[in-house]
Amino acid sequence: MAISFRYSIFLAALIVITTHSFGQGFLKVQGKQIVNEKGQPVIWRSMGLGGWLLQEGYMFRVSNLGTQHRIKESITGLVGEEKTKQFYDAWLTQHTTKADFDSMAAWGFNSVRLPLHYNLFTLPVEQEPTAGQQTWLTKGFAITDSVLSWCRSNKMYLILDMHATPGGQGNDLNISDRNAGKPSLWESDANRQKLIALWKQLAKRYVNEPYIGGYDIINEPNWGFEDSTDKRGTAEKKNVPLKQLLIDMTNAIREVDTKHIIIIEGNGFGNNYNGVLPPWDNNLVLSFHKYGNFNTQPAIQKFLDLRDKFNIPLWLGESGENSNTWFTECIRLVEENGIGWAWWPLKKMGISNPLEIKIPEGYEQILNYWRGNGPRPDSATAWKVLQQLLNNVKVQNNIVHRDVVDAMFRQVQTNKTLPFKQHLIAAGTTVIPAVEFDLGKQGQAYYDKDTASYQYTPGVHTQGNRGHSYRNDGVDINSSESEPGIFSIEDGEWLQYTIQVKKAGSYQIGFNTTVESEGAQLSLLANEKTVVDKLTLPVADSKQNNKTTWVKNVYLPAGVTRLKLIANKGGFNLQSISFIKDK
Incomplete structure (x- = not known):
């Protein structure tokens, strides 16, 4: 269900966050901390703007294409070069705007990590008119200038992240838009010299900008220097x-800029620092990336050890792509250890981000063609779908996932729950959709046996919300746009709903369910007092139709009431809960 953009204002009231250290001039390294000019410690709470200046296929359900250059080629195959250029020009101006930054600031983000594609700033090596020289393009610098102005107006720091380097920095092609048929960054001195020159140009341009938080000079290298079969670079021992x-x-940057922090990333997607340290500059920050593992102290201990050994600050430079429970646990873990973070990404097609891009009508036809599973759409049809996609990427047309933002900020600091929506129980029939359970942590607003994905943890195969729709909590929600519901409820799982009862008295309460296994039972508590005890639910008919089971003479007190629906025996789906005041 689309949630209005106006909720960005509402969410600002939910967040309790310290921001006094922002807007206090240039940041620098002081021992193991990042501090401002007043010497106050700074914790970066950042959002990475993936999918804007550099597209990755999975964000738009085209993982089979993967890299931006293949996506662009595929679009060209449908609508031609001229319209493809129009599409990408519009993409850059519409995907992310000042309104996105205003929302991020209102939600609690105090910094932004901007993933850069080198080809917005300079020509590829093979296109340079004179070998060894650098042609500078205005587009990338102009975009960065605009982003910096949006950050400045919101007192947010901007971290420049070289996400796509000349030639590409690894064997994961998608993250750097690498063409495997051309020399990589590591196989071409000309590519490396172009990258060095680009950083010097950026540093020269922004040397006097206090709202530049730092330079993240190369994102997620993944390359086996000693062993070419080490595709991820995780086994590399020297990293020479x-x-x-x-x-x-670093040296090129310091020729023109001695003010700004430089952020370094190890091999193996930012995490393999074998041979890289000790630091060679007194204003370096060590970044690590964290996805799909447990949120425990041992999971980050090796980086804490590096911090202590080399007296260098840490930054969780990229994380996300998981459930709300995982988000809260991860952010709490790193902040308790004095580490800032950057989440990924702000928006894509999917629920695990603050903003969701709605899928255009007819988009599936294009996807099927690109997958080889359907006919080629005609040019006019494809262009119409692409125009709708351009409209959908605008922040005012995105779906705002309040639950994601709440998990990243408020839930890190408190166990308190909040209503997902206001539910007034008054005259007539009131229906509460099952998916509108309270906002809050696992074990506080709901309890589900599968709350997160540990995709990089061997032997753990949980997912969180297995329906991948509507909300990013652990609760399984189906993908029906007209009437999403909760499915596959298991023994002992529960949901909390905060309601406002206008008048105390006796009510009929109906549970709209589909029962999958005989013997399914639920109970309902009102303010921790049992009001419906072990209600047996009827098994669905052969057509799997929903059935509403009514319970009469349920007393509800006036005012705010917290209902807790418990699955004594699971095996059912829940669509909604209905209330009718007895006469």
Whole structure:
């Protein structure tokens, strides 16, 4: 269900966050901390703007294409080069705007990590008119100038992240838009020299900008320097070429800018620092990335050890793509250890981000063609779908996931719950959709046996919301746009709903369910007092139709009441709960 953009204002009231250290000039490293010019510690709470200046296929359900250049080629195959250029020009101006930054600031983000594609700033090596020289393009610099102004107006720091380097920095092609048929960053000195020159150009341009928080000089290297079969670079022991390039980029930046923090990332997607340290500059921050593992102290201990050994600040430079429970646990873990963070991404097609891009009508036809599962749509039809996509990426047309933002900020600090929506029980019939259970942590607003994905943890195969729709909590929600419901409820799982009862008295309460296994039972508590005890639910008929089971003479007190629906015996789906005041 689409939630209005006006909720960005509402969400600002939900967040309790310290921001006194922002807007206090240039940031710098002081021992193991990032501090402002007043010496106050700064914790970056950042959002990464993936999918804007650099598209990754999974964000738009085209994982089979993967890289931006293949997506662009596929669009060209449908609508031609001229319209493809129009599409990408509009993409850059409409996908992310000042309104996105205003919303992020209202929600509690105090910084933004901007993933850059080098080709917005300079030509690829093979297109340079004179070999060894650098042609500078205005588009990338102009976009960055605009982003900086949006950050400045919201007192947010901007972190420049070189996400796509000349030639590409690894074997994961998608994250850097790498063309595997051309020399990589590591296989071409010309590519490396272009990257070094680009960082010097950026640093020269922004040397006097206090709202530039730092330079994240190369995102997620993943390359086996000693062993070419080590595709992810996780087994690398020395990282000699990586360290040399990091030093070369640092030296080039320091020729024109001694003010700004430089952020380094190890091999193996930012996490393999073998041979990279000790630091070579007194204003470095060590970044690590964290996805799909447990949120325990041992999971980050090796980075804490590096911080202590080399007296260098840490930053969780990229994380996300999981459930709300995982988000809250991860952010709490790193903040308790004095570490800031950057989430990924702000928006895409899917529920695990603050903003969701709605799928245009007819988009599936294009996807089926690209997958080889359907006919080629005609040019006019494809262009119409692409125009709708451009409209859908605008923040005012995005779905705002209040639950995601709440999990990232408020739930990190408190166990209190909030109503997902206001539910007034008054005259007539009131129906509460099952999916509108309270906002809050696992174990506080709901309890589900499968609350997160540990996709990089061997032997753990949980998912969180297995329906991948509506909300990003652990509760399984189906993908019906007209009437989403909760499915596959298991023994012992429960949901909390906060209601406002206008008049105390006796009510009929109806539970709209589909029962999948005989013997399914539920109970209902009102303010921790049992009002419906072990109600046996009828098994669905052969057509699997929903049935509403009514219970009469249920007393509800006036005012705010917290209902807790418990599955004594699971095996049923829940669509809604209805209330009728007895006469």
